[in-house]
Amino acid sequence: MNNTSNIIDNKNQKMWEYLKDNIEEGSKLSIVSAYFTIYAYYELKEKFDDIESLNFLFGEPSFIKNMDLDQMQSKEFTIEDNSTNITIKNRLKQKKVAKECAKWIEEKVNIKSMVKPNFLHGKMYHIEKPGRDPRAITGSSNFTYSGLGFKNSHNIELNVYLSDQRDVNESKKWFDSIWNDNTGLVEDVKYQVLEYLNKLYKDNSPEIVYLFTLYKIFEEYVENQEKYTQQEDFQETKIWNMLYDFQKDGVKAAISKIEKHNGCILADSVGLGKTFEALAVIKYYEMKNDRVLVLCPKRLYENWNTYKGTVKDNILLEDKFYYDIFFHTDLSRDKGRAANGYLLEEINWERYDLVVIDESHNFRNKRAVKNRVTRYEKLMNNIIKAGQNTKVLMLTATPINNDLSDLHNQINFITKENDQALKNQNIERISSVVKKAQRNFDKWADEKNKGSKIDLVEEMDSDFFKLLDEYTISRSRKHIKKYYDIKKIGKFPKRLKPISIYSELDTSNQVMNYEQLNNKILEMDLSIYYPSNFVRKLSQEEYAEKHDTIVKGGTGILSQADREQNLILMLKTNYLKRLESSVHSFRLTFERLAKKHENLINKIENYKENREEYKEIDLDLNKEEYSEEEMDLLIEGKINFNLKEMRASEWLEKIKRDYKVIKELLKEANKINREKDAKLKTLIKLIEDKIKNPINKDNKKILIFTAYADTANYLYLNLKEELSKKNLEFGLVTGTGPNNSTIGLKNFEEILQSFSPKSKGKINCEKEIDILVATDCISEGQNLQDCDYLINYDIHWNPVRITQRFGRIDRIGSKNQKIQLVNFWPEKDLEKYINLEKRVKNRMALSDMSGTGQENIIEVREDEDNYLDFREKQLKKLQNEIIDLEDMDDTISLTDFTLDNYKMDLTNYLEKNKNLKHLPEGIYSIVPLPKDIEYSEDSLPKNIKEFIKPGVIFCLKLKSSKKEKVEKRLEKFNPVAPYFLVYIYDNGEIKFNYTNLKQLLEIYKLLASGGKQPYEELEKIFTKETNDGENMEKYSNLLRTIVKQINKKLNHQSMRTLGMGAGRGQINLISKENQITDEEEFELISFLIIKEKENYDG
Known part of the structure; x- marks a missing residue:
């Protein structure tokens, strides 16, 4: 060490060099520092292990208080040192370092702390050498990796070496006077430090490591979520307390997005209760005195009207909803009366604070009509844009097929057609993101190039993920089964194989x-x-x-x-x-x-x-x-037309020709009466068979769907007497005309309550309806799960509508063990x-x-x-088979691109446990291969089991020095930048790169599920293989391979922006000097090791 100056600033002279030169075997040390870190100890381990003793005084109590996980408010621990200064190689050894440091403290270190904050600001290092004069330094350096000036540290400190022996002795007296104080100035905290160190080297459960990884990736999201839905009055509402946990999570996420962006698209799958989630969102804003408008198709009017005001048998009566309801088609008219009785010409559309659009996909077409305002334009201009900061909640279950303009047009209602609404999220233009995604969709949809969903998801730029993540919520039935406790909310009933009926038109074949x-x-x-x-x-x-x-x-x-x-x-x-x-x-x-x-x-x-x-x-x-x-x-x-301006005779001739065909068709139709209607007779036989052989004990209920009110009325008129003879009560609801029933009920909701009283909460139902025929006015938003047998008397040509219909009885929490779908095919x-x-x-x-x-x-x-x-x-x-459309290989839904399920996993855990915030980076866990442990088929599907091999899922974070230079470009390619998640096999093959985020999180979740405790046998294998964490070279090599692949992948994606026709300012090439080339440009957040059990011989 250069002794020409008494100043040690970590620039010309390093604190660690001074300590190394002066600490000898048998030395007694006294140190005052605001912080203590294990890596500072580990760098000078050989010296520290030979001392006789160390009295360590924390000058600030906040560090010790931060170790109390229940009290800690700080977001970052420093006992394991500043992550930007710690090499990945050291981070991999964190467990070993913490364990050895704890052993050293146990044997040779005493630790006390100041009780009051901001009472002691100095730092001091005093060394008593055996048989020699003591040494001392006072100044600014904490006992940390950076404070002592190791390697990557750029801190400039001001420490002074005390050359006068009298000053050295005075500094020790000063220290001893505080150390030995008995007035409450200091307290012993050695136990707390050892307890925390134990958290650093103890074996972690797979579940905790998974959740910690989610926390780091979605930390900003968590902070935003906590702002909303916490008020007690909202949580005491009837609607909130009727929701399942997954629905509450959806509501919280929807409110968060609405508050952040003024809108949200709720696209949960059929049968998951979007209507009730929307009602909870409505209640939240009504409690803020906001005026709410509900726009729905005419056939769904009763779904919404049922929960308003003093409607009879309203199960949400105490919540006193007061929203207004209009039809979609009301926006196509300027005059006349709306469904709620208001005169359309007197409506002040701009007064609404929140607009809820049920079946918002009906507004997907932004078409133009000359000299007439379309309902799309009226909604956009007269309601949303005209209002003061109008918010929008859209409900839809329609998956994405091949045309993203539908989705874009709905997003426009949120952004008020501001194409740069996400500029702060580094999305320059929403239209550019959608167009680029559309090109990828088109390429994928081409049968010649058709690949798996995974191929498509990987091809999508992260901007598309971010776009959906900002504006949409989409969970599937499979997601609910996989990520929520079915025991709490009830299981889905078993779907029997569908019965297909192929009926002729008439019995006589004439x-x-x-x-x-x-x-x-x-x-x-x-x-x-x-x-x-x-x-x-x-x-x-x-x-x-x-x-x-x-x-x-x-x-x-x-x-x-x-x-x-x-x-x-x-x-x-x-x-x-x-x-x-x-x-x-x-x-x-x-x-x-x-x-x-x-x-x-x-x-x-x-x-x-x-x-x-x-x-x-x-x-x-x-x-x-x-x-x-x-x-x-x-x-x-x-339009109005003038016959003077038309070729009237020619038109008349064409009309007469059509009229002749119409009469011929009518002649054919009139040949079939009730007695010759083959389809009707087949239906009667089906009903008889079901009543004689119920699929669930004593359940006679049947729900019959048809697309047309004409057909529904025909069935009611022609079946009611037949069913009455069999002591079966019959009901009819159409949404466009009078409803009816054989028990005297005419009211829409009363008929539904009598058909499914248990699911509708009607405890005292004097007389129940056994069979109900209905149009698609009840294909959404209705829980009719008392019924276990559904007949599609006609097949809707849109499969989404078929699944919507079946969703009335195929619902979570059903009391029926089995349910049956019957389809009439032409x-x-x-x-x-x-x-x-x-x-x-x-x-x-x-x-x-x-x-x-x-x-x-x-x-x-x-x-x-x-x-x-x-x-x-x-x-x-x-x-x-019964299909969930979002699970089909050739169907793409929002669920394939959103990360909502993982965010919900995290928020659910954080509601009861706050410890994730305080876990140290660099933690790991070990899980067995699927073949070494029993996973349920639902939790770990066969196709996933097949490609899981021994390896590691690493979570890395780009260090701030590099992040500042390339973050905006990275966000174009990686939806969770600066974090990178990668699954690499032990042989160095990368199975999933950071571009496969959805698949990676899915595997992570599945492997960690149920792993609430560490796998002790696997921990023993790991300890033996690595010499108790000393030899981590295998994992260092894997990390080097990963970094090379990340750089290669980023370059590939950068070049693709040229090939995709990126416009000026959208090319995302990363300059050579800013490319990622070294693993030390990353922080190690966590890693999950996947191992085979049989490698362990004890």
């Missing part, structure tokens, strides 16, 4: 079959809905100027003809669906259609005789028979039936495709056949 009838439907042009095709050439330009709309940023035109052809396509498809539902529904539809044709034929013919009186033609369309989407097209496409050859729809669409190819694309209400895709093929696969599976 009527055309589906294909023949469809051919007849295709013969129609439906010219009654295509007036623009008959406008005279001289007037066409005028009509185009009035009604054609520029779309796609000026690159396309949506003409009036496009709208009309879209409507015709939708109507023809609807006729086929009505035929599949029931001949009765088909007959009624064509009777109404025939009447429209007759009326228009009369008007046009009268025009020839009295041109002035009949020159203005209005189709006078009956709104009741159309769906919401059809009504949108009717309203948006409806054809045994499903491909043949799907081809009928393809033929409809192919015949209706639009004349001007430039005007459709993403603006088209019926989503005409360039790959329409691929879409139908995709849906055909789903429907085929439904013939043999």
Whole structure:
């Protein structure tokens, strides 16, 4: 050591060098420091181990108080030293270092601490050497790795070597006077220090290491979560206390996102109770005196109205909900009365603080209509943008298939169409992220290149994960089973194999079959809905100027003809669906259609005789028979036309030709009455068999679904007497007309309560309904799990709706052991039936495709056949099994990209345990291979078992010095940057890199589940292999391999931004000098070792 100066500043002279030079065997040390760290001890271990004794005085009590895990407020311990200064090699040896340090303290060290804070600020090191003069230093250096000036430390200290022996002796007297104080100035804390050191070297359970890893990755999220839903009055509400734990977690996450971003998309799977979660969110904001608007489809009105105000039998009556309810279609009108009785022209839409949109996917189309405000535009401009900081909660169970513009349009309601809303989260433009993700989707969806979901997830930039993470919540049924205690919330019932029924139309086989009838439907042009095709050439330009709309940023035109052809396509498809539902529904539809044709034929013919009186033609369309989407097209496409400007005779000829086909179809339909209805007779037989052979003891309940109120009414009228003879009570709910039952009830909710009184909380139910026929007005938001048998009398062509229907009885906590799904199929050859729809669409190819694309209400895709093929696969599976759509290999859902389940794992644990915050970095645990331990099939699926081999899952964090230079670029590629999670086999092969975050966390969770205690046998193997933690070279080598692969992967991803056509400012190349090349650029957060048991010989 250079003795030319008495100043030791860790720049020219190092404190550790002074101590090393002056500590001798048998020395007695006295030290005052605010901190003590094990790595400072370990660097001078050879010297410290030979001393006779050390009296160590903590100058600040906060360090000792921080060791009390119940009292600690600090976010970072320093007993294991500042992580940025500790090498990974040392961190790997943390257990050994802590254990040896504890042994040394036990034998040779006494430790006391000041009781009062801010009472002693000095640092001192006093060394008594055997037979020689003592030495002393006073100054600023703490007993830490950086304070003593080791290696990576850049601290500049000011310490003075006391050269005057009198000063040295005075410093010792000063120390002794404090050390020996008996007035309460100091206290003995050796026990507390040893207790904490024990936490550093004790064996950790796999579960704790998993949760600690989550805590480090999601620390910011946890801090934000704790801000909300803590107020006692909210937690005392009826709705909050009715929720399952997973629903409460969803509510907390939704409120957090709404508070942060003004909106959230809640996309939990079917049957998980989104309506109740939304009601809890509504209550939270109503308690803040916010005005809440609920927008729902007409068929779901009663779902929401049931819980409002003083509605009879309202189970949430005490919560006094006061939200307003409007239909989606109310936004398509400016006048008239809404569902709640309000006059639409008097509504002050901008007054609402929170807008809840049920089935928000109905607003996915941002199409344009000239001279008319669409409901999308009205919602955006008149409600959300016009309001003061209006918040939005959207509910949807529709998974992502291939078109992300749907999702983007819904996100726009949250951002108020601000494309840079996530700029603070390093997402420059949301549209760019969605477009890039769409390209990846398109590539993945191409059958020629089709890979697994894992392949797609890996290809996605982390910006897409971040986008979904900021705005969406999505949990699946599988997630709930895997991540929550089913014992507390009840299990899902066992799904029996679906029963598939293939019924003919009539018993006598005298009527055309589906294909023949469809051919007849295709013969129609439906010219009654295509007036623009008959406008005279001289007037066409005028009509185009009035009604054609520029779309796609000026690159396309949506003409009036496009709208009309879209409507015709939708109507023809609807006729086929009505035929599949029931001949009765088909007959009624064509009777109404025939009447429209007759009326228009009369008007046009009268025009020839009295041109002035009949020159203005209005189709006078009956709104009741159309769906919401059809009504949108009717309203948006409806224009007044003048017969003077049309080729009236030509139009009349076409209408008459269609009318002739309609009459032929009606003739066929009229051949089938109740006695000849083969499908109805099959249904009666099914009901009889179920009653005679219940699948659960004494359960006679059956729920029958149909898409159409006409069919539901037909079934009720034709079954009620038959069922009455068998002492069975029957009910009907349609959502569009009067409800009914054989027990005298007419009220929607009363009928449902009598059908499923237990699930509806109706304790005293005098008379129960056994069989209920319903439309899709109850396919969402209803818990009808008293029932165990569901019949789809018609198959909805969207598989999502089928799972929604089954979700009424397939619910968590069901009392039924088993449940049965029965599906009526129109054809045994499903491909043949799907081809009928393809033929409809192919015949209706639009004349001007430039005007459709993403603006088209019926989503005409360039790959329409691929879409139908995709849906055909789903429907085929439904013939043999109950499917959760988000679990299908060829279906992508939000669940595949969000990390909600792991965040919920963490928040659930932190509600009862705060110790994660105070665990040291560098901890590890060991788990056995799946073949060495019993995992339940649900917790560790076979496909995961197969690729788990001996290795390590490391969690690393980029050190701040490097992070500051590359963090923004890293966040484009790694959704949890600066953290990196990697699974590497013992042979050096990386199974999952940081880009596979979802898979890594899934494996981590599954391996750690149930591991509440360390595996002692495996710990013995590890101790033997590493010489009690001394030889960690194997793990150092694995880390070096990981760092090389991280750098390689980052470079690959950087170059991909060039290939993906990144715009200016979006290219994320990391400069050579800033590339990650060394493992010491990382901190080691945690590691999970996966080992085989048989390697241990004792």
